[in-house]
Amino acid sequence: MSDLPTAENVLAAGGRLAAESARYTGFGWMRGTSGNLSEVVTRDPLRLAVTASGLDKGELAATDVAVVGPDGAAVAVDGVEPLVPSAEAGLHARVAALTGADAVVHVHALSAVVAGHHWPKGVLLRDVETLKGIGRLAHDDEVLIPVIANSQDMVELGDRFEAAYDPRTPAVIVASHGLYTWGPNLRRARHVTECVEWLLSYAIAIR
Amino acid sequence: MSDLPTAENVLAAGGRLAAESARYTGFGWMRGTSGNLSEVVTRDPLRLAVTASGLDKGELAATDVAVVGPDGAAVAVDGVEPLVPSAEAGLHARVAALTGADAVVHVHALSAVVAGHHWPKGVLLRDVETLKGIGRLAHDDEVLIPVIANSQDMVELGDRFEAAYDPRTPAVIVASHGLYTWGPNLRRARHVTECVEWLLSYAIAIR
Amino acid sequence: MSDLPTAENVLAAGGRLAAESARYTGFGWMRGTSGNLSEVVTRDPLRLAVTASGLDKGELAATDVAVVGPDGAAVAVDGVEPLVPSAEAGLHARVAALTGADAVVHVHALSAVVAGHHWPKGVLLRDVETLKGIGRLAHDDEVLIPVIANSQDMVELGDRFEAAYDPRTPAVIVASHGLYTWGPNLRRARHVTECVEWLLSYAIAIR
Amino acid sequence: MSDLPTAENVLAAGGRLAAESARYTGFGWMRGTSGNLSEVVTRDPLRLAVTASGLDKGELAATDVAVVGPDGAAVAVDGVEPLVPSAEAGLHARVAALTGADAVVHVHALSAVVAGHHWPKGVLLRDVETLKGIGRLAHDDEVLIPVIANSQDMVELGDRFEAAYDPRTPAVIVASHGLYTWGPNLRRARHVTECVEWLLSYAIAIR
Numbered sequence: 001m002s003d004l005p006t007a008e009n010v011l012a013a014g015g016r017l018a019a020e021s022a023r024y025t026g027f028g029w030m031r032g033t034s035g036n037l038s039e040v041v042t043r044d045p046l047r048l049a050v051t052a053s054g055l056d057k058g059e060l061a062a063t064d065v066a067v068v069g070p071d072g073a074a075v076a077v078d079g080v081e082p083l084v085p086s087a088e089a090g091l092h093a094r095v096a097a098l099t100g101a102d103a104v105v106h107v108h109a110l111s112a113v114v115a116g117h118h119w120p121k122g123v124l125l126r127d128v129e130t131l132k133g134i135g136r137l138a139h140d141d142e143v144l145i146p147v148i149a150n151s152q153d154m155v156e157l158g159d160r161f162e163a164a165y166d167p168r169t170p171a172v173i174v175a176s177h178g179l180y181t182w183g184p185n186l187r188r189a190r191h192v193t194e195c196v197e198w199l200l201s202y203a204i205a206i207r
Numbered sequence: 208m209s210d211l212p213t214a215e216n217v218l219a220a221g222g223r224l225a226a227e228s229a230r231y232t233g234f235g236w237m238r239g240t241s242g243n244l245s246e247v248v249t250r251d252p253l254r255l256a257v258t259a260s261g262l263d264k265g266e267l268a269a270t271d272v273a274v275v276g277p278d279g280a281a282v283a284v285d286g287v288e289p290l291v292p293s294a295e296a297g298l299h300a301r302v303a304a305l306t307g308a309d310a311v312v313h314v315h316a317l318s319a320v321v322a323g324h325h326w327p328k329g330v331l332l333r334d335v336e337t338l339k340g341i342g343r344l345a346h347d348d349e350v351l352i353p354v355i356a357n358s359q360d361m362v363e364l365g366d367r368f369e370a371a372y373d374p375r376t377p378a379v380i381v382a383s384h385g386l387y388t389w390g391p392n393l394r395r396a397r398h399v400t401e402c403v404e405w406l407l408s409y410a411i412a413i414r
Numbered sequence: 415m416s417d418l419p420t421a422e423n424v425l426a427a428g429g430r431l432a433a434e435s436a437r438y439t440g441f442g443w444m445r446g447t448s449g450n451l452s453e454v455v456t457r458d459p460l461r462l463a464v465t466a467s468g469l470d471k472g473e474l475a476a477t478d479v480a481v482v483g484p485d486g487a488a489v490a491v492d493g494v495e496p497l498v499p500s501a502e503a504g505l506h507a508r509v510a511a512l513t514g515a516d517a518v519v520h521v522h523a524l525s526a527v528v529a530g531h532h533w534p535k536g537v538l539l540r541d542v543e544t545l546k547g548i549g550r551l552a553h554d555d556e557v558l559i560p561v562i563a564n565s566q567d568m569v570e571l572g573d574r575f576e577a578a579y580d581p582r583t584p585a586v587i588v589a590s591h592g593l594y595t596w597g598p599n600l601r602r603a604r605h606v607t608e609c610v611e612w613l614l615s616y617a618i619a620i621r
Numbered sequence: 622m623s624d625l626p627t628a629e630n631v632l633a634a635g636g637r638l639a640a641e642s643a644r645y646t647g648f649g650w651m652r653g654t655s656g657n658l659s660e661v662v663t664r665d666p667l668r669l670a671v672t673a674s675g676l677d678k679g680e681l682a683a684t685d686v687a688v689v690g691p692d693g694a695a696v697a698v699d700g701v702e703p704l705v706p707s708a709e710a711g712l713h714a715r716v717a718a719l720t721g722a723d724a725v726v727h728v729h730a731l732s733a734v735v736a737g738h739h740w741p742k743g744v745l746l747r748d749v750e751t752l753k754g755i756g757r758l759a760h761d762d763e764v765l766i767p768v769i770a771n772s773q774d775m776v777e778l779g780d781r782f783e784a785a786y787d788p789r790t791p792a793v794i795v796a797s798h799g800l801y802t803w804g805p806n807l808r809r810a811r812h813v814t815e816c817v818e819w820l821l822s823y824a825i826a827i828r
Contacts, residue, residue, distance in 0.1 A: 031815035032754035108751060114826045129357060129384035130315060133239035138359060150750060152759060177750035187263065194238035205321045336564060336591035337522060340446035345566060394470065401445035412528045543771060543798035544729060547653035552773060601677065608652035619735045
């Protein structure tokens with residue numbers, strides 16, 4: 001069974017991506033034009049709506065959206081202006097394909113990059129209530145937020161992500177770069193993002 | 208003498224809980240769907256309006272409220288949709304019963320969890336003007352913000368709270384978890400919350 | 415030559431005090447009901463409009479204002495509801511009388527109390543451009559922000575202020591308490607407050 | 622080929638400068654009346670619209686703008702009220718002339734002054750993704766944010782800027798003072814400013 005992304009679906013996703021981007025911008029997690037968000041529009045074939053490249057994430061319109069396939073390359077959709085997708089769209093697609101998540105968030109939250117610096121082999125968290133916010137347990141559950149090395153090659157970065165991926169943990173830190181999180185929808189991915197950021201800030205504060 | 212919660216009272220409380228929750232969310236103290244707020248609707252029998260479980264605390268409507276009894280279990284009220292109360296409603300009810308407070312605030316303020324980590328036996332404060340904001344003295348008054356161990360069992364957590372409770376101090380830290388505060392109404396509980404958070408940030412800053 | 419405060423003048427001042435208070439509340443400098451602001455309404459006799467006691471500083475109306483004389487005691491003004499002035503109104507009046515400033519700001523900025531803890535004999539600043547923002551020089555000008563001991567007795571606190579006062583420096587830290595600043599009007603006092611807070615944050619950051 | 626600044630062009634620039642200034646004020650980077658922004662109105666002769674001196678940068682109107690020439694001195698433009706330009710307008714003009722940038726941003730971001738204190742010979746950055754946000758590479762590209770000594774003499778400061786200037790790096794820190802950044806327009810200069818501030822905060826955090 002296959003379906004096709006429609007302009008209506010893409011623009012509706014674009015509106016949600018714009019609203020979430022403005023929120024993260026307000027947190028200071030998308031400085032400059034950094035970071036990007038995506039939502040799966042269709043699964044078969046895999047198509048994602050992803051924030052367009054090079055724009056201020058606090059000022060996006062619903063139309064500031066590109067459509068990409070599994071490799072992150074732009075895909076034409078009738079009625080959607082073909083904008084340049086974020087260069088990192090390939091990793092978004094890889095995350096969506098591997099995890100089954102329909103929403104992927106990538107932000108340059110300072111705490112994530114600082115944590116990646118302090119714990120290059122991954123950030124170990126345990127016995128904190130907020131772990132429940134990312135689907136883990138508040139007690140006796142050892143949680144590792146993976147840290148993978150940065151790359152400009154999305155295939156390489158995707159391979160590193162795949163090697164580090166633990167289905168129980170909806171987040172990964174890209175060292176010297178930023179944070180990726182995911183969830184069944186943008187609101188749930190937001191909650192994961194906020195909780196991971198809180199947990200990393202906490203880990204840094206008590207270091 | 209007994210009374211019964213009405214839908215009107217519950218929804219009015221829900222509106223106030225939503226407004227306060229949005230405020231704390233703006234402070235970054237309710238990341239993800241963390242934290243919960245409550246207001247006593249009736250004392251005999253004890254009934255609390257408490258924020259419903261699993262929602263973004265920055266986006267609550269007046270109707271995103273549940274009614275619970277002394278043990279935190281949901282209680283039906285005519286005209287109020289029976290939402291799932293926060294899992295921590297049992298502790299809210301316990302706090303309200305023991306302290307006589309009509310409003311209880313639970314937030315995941317980072318400073319509270321950091322302070323609980325640094326001072327697991329309680330945070331000792333003394334000779335700070337802001338102590339007046341929680342009903343204590345600015346001079347020669349030794350104030351201990353209790354720190355109790357975390358638990359998912361609200362009876363156990365309630366017992367710990369009761370053992371640590373000092374009627375002069377309207378706040379307790381749950382270690383690795385967050386902060387509980389209370390007051391005669393939500394505005395007064397807000398002022399206590401803000402002052403405790405300030406005091407804990409100060410204690411950490413001069414540590 | 416003498417004049418009398420009118421209700422119109424007092425309420426106009428109250429509106430300005432409310433707006434400035436909301437701004438400082440947004441900065442987190444007036445947590446709980448802490449801090450208070452004042453404006454001189456008449457000089458002969460000395461009468462100040464000061465924020466009323468015990469209210470949330472982010473929610474003041476123009477009518478949430480009291481009128482006090484040189485000792486901080488409430489003074490009746492026709493057409494103005496006699497609210498309780500802040501307990502610290504006596505120090506505001508003393509500052510206004512001694513410095514000639516027509517606006518006084520008192521906030522519980524965390525950086526001021528932290529700086530007072532680190533440098534109990536005063537915070538020495540020198541060779542920073544932002545010193546120009548408080549009327550000093552950016553180079554070769556040794557600026558001491560005085561730190562005075564806290565007290566609940568406004569006469570005692572006023573005496574300490576007078577002993578520490580340097581006409582070139584429009585700010586004083588009350589240890590374990592907060593910051594006082596002043597200026598010819600509320601906007602100028604705001605600029606002084608912001609610059610002092612920045613300078614203290616800087617001093618702490620490079621400590 | 623030469624052109625002349627018109628009142629229409631100057632006021633349009635003033636509106637953009639006011640909007641950007643309000644944004645930076647919201648970030649806490651323009652405390653008091655600190656900082657100033659400019660936009661090139663004409664290149665031949667060089668004329669810049671620059672924020673007027675002594676005003677709150679969160680409350681500027683489009684008319685709160687002055688026009689200056691290459692040396693920072695005010696230049697009369699028909700239909701534009703001759704306000705006093707910022708004292709630092711001379712450095713803005715020098716930056717615009719040397720770099721070719723049409724927009725210059727000067728803010729008192731705390732992280733810039735703290736970084737200037739820690740690294741008085743310049744802040745070395747390398748292998749961070751956010752470097753792409755200032756036009757550099759994320760890998761194997763050694764980036765030095767120059768730090769120059771402060772001065773009240775804009776010619777002296779301009780000479781120091783010129784000596785430190787590297788065309789590949791659109792930012793310079795003035796020690797004990799603040800940050801200068803530039804770009805082809807105010808939005809791009811904003812993105813540079815945000816990314817540099819993020820990078821400096823990161824450098825300080827992992828120091």
